[in-house]
Amino acid sequence: MVREITYLEAVREAMTQEMERDERVFLIGEDVGEYGGAFQVSYGMLEQFGPDRILDTPITELGLTGAATGAALIGMRPIAEIMFMDFMTLASEQLVNQAAKLRFMFGGNATVPMVLRTPAGSGTGAAEHHSQSFENWFVHVPGLKVVMPTTPYDVKGLLIESIRDDNPVVFIEHKLLYKTKGEVPEEPYTIPLGKADIKREGSDLTIVATSVMVKKSLEAADQLAQEGIEVEVVDPRTLRPLDTETIVQSVKKTGKVLIVHEAVKTGGFGGELAAVIAESEAFGYLEAPILRLAGCEVPIPYNRELEYHSVPQVENIIEKARAIVQLKL
Amino acid sequence: MVREITYLEAVREAMTQEMERDERVFLIGEDVGEYGGAFQVSYGMLEQFGPDRILDTPITELGLTGAATGAALIGMRPIAEIMFMDFMTLASEQLVNQAAKLRFMFGGNATVPMVLRTPAGSGTGAAEHHSQSFENWFVHVPGLKVVMPTTPYDVKGLLIESIRDDNPVVFIEHKLLYKTKGEVPEEPYTIPLGKADIKREGSDLTIVATSVMVKKSLEAADQLAQEGIEVEVVDPRTLRPLDTETIVQSVKKTGKVLIVHEAVKTGGFGGELAAVIAESEAFGYLEAPILRLAGCEVPIPYNRELEYHSVPQVENIIEKARAIVQLKL
Amino acid sequence: MPLTKELAAEYLLQMYQIRAFEEQAEKSYMTGKIHGTMHLSIGQEASAVGSISTLEPTDYIIGHHRGHGLCISKGADLNLMMAEFYGKANGYCRGRGGSMHIADVSGGNLGANGVVGGGLPLAVGVGIGLKAQKENRVLLAFFGDGAASTGAFHESMILAGLFQVPVVFICENNQYAMSFPAHKWMDSENLAARGELYGMPGVSTDGNDLLSVQKVVQQAVDRARAGKGPALIVNDTYRWRGHSKSDRNRYRTQEEIDAWKARDPILKFREVIQQKKLITEEEADQIKEQSYADIEAARQFAEASPEPAVETLEEGVYAPW
Amino acid sequence: MPLTKELAAEYLLQMYQIRAFEEQAEKSYMTGKIHGTMHLSIGQEASAVGSISTLEPTDYIIGHHRGHGLCISKGADLNLMMAEFYGKANGYCRGRGGSMHIADVSGGNLGANGVVGGGLPLAVGVGIGLKAQKENRVLLAFFGDGAASTGAFHESMILAGLFQVPVVFICENNQYAMSFPAHKWMDSENLAARGELYGMPGVSTDGNDLLSVQKVVQQAVDRARAGKGPALIVNDTYRWRGHSKSDRNRYRTQEEIDAWKARDPILKFREVIQQKKLITEEEADQIKEQSYADIEAARQFAEASPEPAVETLEEGVYAPW
């Protein structure tokens, strides 16, 4: 049987194996060295690779993101870590205007192979400034690829693929998934970007969910199965490029769809998913409106109860799914 | 007959009249003083109000946005200008983490009345770093309001309303509209945020468009009318909060909808619009898929021809609208 | 101002209250009564009290993530503060903000910030507003050595110098930004030297000596109030505890920690005022007991306080509500 | 290096080519052959040529929005450069970049940037890469006085000093950021003084004197190549033209402009080399004619070149394509 490791260990193993394989790969970020990263993701890597390949920076989100971009521009393959997704706001200029555009702007005569990793999400009581999810910002930027993995297996395969990809990839992890375990082969392997994964097959309803909401949707699906409702859970895994085909086929099969993500509903990635379905041939197969279940229209509050209720939970998914299947809208 | 002025003059008049009315209002930005702003929007205001109320800053997008936020926090009503929307990337931390969240984070015991104005859009040959539109980034942020006016009349009424609003408002102008003229009353007036405007009535198809695309959609509608196709053009004007009601009613009436915006299609505001329609009661009235016509998946190139073809033009709108109405998809 | 018996007792009380608050915070966390994280300012009490003791009640402060001590020095109600730390409905932020965002706008505390350096641009704007409002108020803007490396710091200092705002920028240089040692890119003198280049006086001082902190900050506050513009002050100090609960202290030695503990800002101040006969050993001990009792009362208040109602979740996002 | 006849002629030619390119750019714009905007570096030729003349062909530069002169100094093919300015298919960026984004990565020109200060973080990363690649290459990173006020500058200087990258940061202080006068917050000495604080030598020089620019940059380049880390250099200079086509020059006086024109960097260099008998009046005039002829040829090449095909619009967004 295959070895089990955590999501966090899968991130570390992917980075480590790629750094062993390719000396152009290095890690740069705040407290990624001795401290091991705020979540201990890179713990031990400084000892293995030394300070020339594990670069600890002062608090300079814009600077370190641009540094990764510049290094990539001359043939290095950097991995940059932004400690919390909330601080991607500070990094966004270099990511959006430079990393994403340099190649096109220079007529295709430049290549920017880099990965920008960052943990998103609420549930840790870290409040408004350490809990956000806004992956759709980067989905909206041509030149970027956006990956949002759910399982340790997907993490390792997608991160290795992202490091080997010749484009800037935003790799969004989730704090609540770091400690979750799963089977992960020891040897390096890749999962292509742009391929969705059907995490559970079902015939009554398609749930398209991302990141931690895939986990919650699977829990919901198990309980719904006991009521005889068979839910298909589709995990896009890569948000840009998006595997529209797999999503559309699933919706054509079930005729009903629920979109679930943690990010605030308005302006979120769920809108893109709904639009992709509504403009596709699946439109003709829809037996119910396309519904979204997503974060409330609030910043993430500190109080545990309020925080819990500001993003979708298993019971909310069950309720919404049931309503769609029973067409009680 | 009412006096005609340009969109640009309407912005200036709204700021000027509010500054005359309320001494807490001031303007801060790069080159907004002697230079008159990169587009001459604030030309003459330094002479009228002096350097204590027209604050010229060095190049400090993050700093000046935070400065506006801090001033608002203690009772001032600042208007900040970011010279090009592309540089909102640099301002986003203070706007998203501070301006948008302070009130909620402090338990409702803070108020942040400010307006952040910025020109978006392509068509001026300014290339990748001076042509972007990504309004959906800010639509995705609870605590912000987002306004995107199309006509000189709407500009004046919405900007005065935004300045008087007690929340941070992102006010997105369009470079290509600055020189367009329209009737604008001389006295101050307001237009409520969150109210869409039906710019043209029609029965065959609803086009929901924003900013310069409203203008292009109206041109398209005139030509389509000659073919007997009656298009209804809905201009949300405010993107957050969104006037869902008006949009849904229009779609229920026409049964067909085309969404048009300049921003890149993937991850854009069109997704939100499509989702809002697809989850509404209008869903049952749809006779065709919900289609989006938006910017190509590229940064805005310099070459005039390429730039022209990277965003929707009148002929593209006509073609798409015709296809939907004739159900030739 | 001259150090009277009353003031000496007041400062000592505040420093002990800070120490006691932080120790209680740690206990509450350890016993699982708090989720999330927190940043303790034990060892930095003199920087907070020495700086803020120079203000009028109508003046303002802006804090940072390690801000409990700043709130207490600004006169926060310990009950409401502890209630917020517990995320309760009657806390300063109705349980929305918690440890990292305690604010009391009407009381002149414009809040802590979860974004390192995030308070600095705000400080410039507050300064612009204070200038316009012409009520001779001033703002103390606190930040850490880590915040000084952010672009926000550079832009804010330039704008502050340009507009000559009545803001005193106070860097609490506790030598580390999480695990990153300040000395790798600057030290307190180096940082203070930047003041001049930004168009304002810059000075560094012993942040563990309440009276020397008070002296330099008072001068800067008087200047600012007189319309002579901003200043940059660096309080050289140290945090005894780890950065936050996730800290394993791999990046520093026990010797270093012990050496700084030997320079306890509270004991240092006690000695001074006892020597000056401004207080007796017994009085000082009573004050210490008093402060721990105040915090214990606050804990009980907080634990007895109600949780915010879930129905209120969306309140306060927009004005009015 | 010693100033030979050949080098003197070469530098003069480059400066005249820059001047001629900018004058042609302005004409092409005025006659409606170009849309968009452009930023002319007339008056700053010595800063570009003096700085870049210190490099090996395998070294790198990063430019900024006023970067035509930098491209020419780095050895750009005038035809491909003019073609890009015209937005043609055979331009350096296939017509995608235009005036503000001319780049030639394989030729060591990592591009101009439309975001003020946007090239500085990139420069740090290039420096990190050059260190790792161990080929003793160096990078010159150019930026304006306006870029120096951005947070990107501060963070980049700290990182450059920390990692001791082989990068020479060159500020072309032409006294204004659009209409904003640098002197309101700094001057060349003030800016150069920050180098030390960031952990690198800082020096300012007469940016209109090619030889003094070359001298200070050469020292910095040699240091960087020897692994001794980065440097900050400020070339004090002036732009003769408005900021861009939208500029009405309201913020400066004709007297000021004339005073700087009297310090024409090209004439200044001509005098020096003629005095040193490195060139005759006639030879210098021939070089001038030659350079204008080169630019005229480039104009004809550009105007005769094809527009990019619309079908190619989406090429180059992602690798591979």
Ligand SMILES: Cc1ncc(C[n+]2csc(CCOP(=O)(O)OP(=O)(O)O)c2C)c(N)n1
């Ligand atoms: C912009 C930003 N980057 C990173 C973090 C994560 N973080 C929280 S506190 C901290 C260290 C701050 O150091 P300093 O400013 O010296 O304050 P101290 O913690 O030492 O009191 C970091 C890196 C953050 N909150 N904000």
Ligand SMILES: Cc1ncc(C[n+]2csc(CCOP(=O)(O)OP(=O)(O)O)c2C)c(N)n1
């Ligand atoms: C981040 C950013 N803010 C504003 C602008 C608009 N802008 C273009 S050039 C310029 C002035 C730049 O001044 P400086 O760096 O001194 O270069 P110079 O134009 O004087 O050569 C400004 C404000 C920009 N391009 N980027």
Ligand SMILES: [Mg+2]
């Ligand atoms: Mg610190």
Ligand SMILES: [Mg+2]
């Ligand atoms: Mg300049």
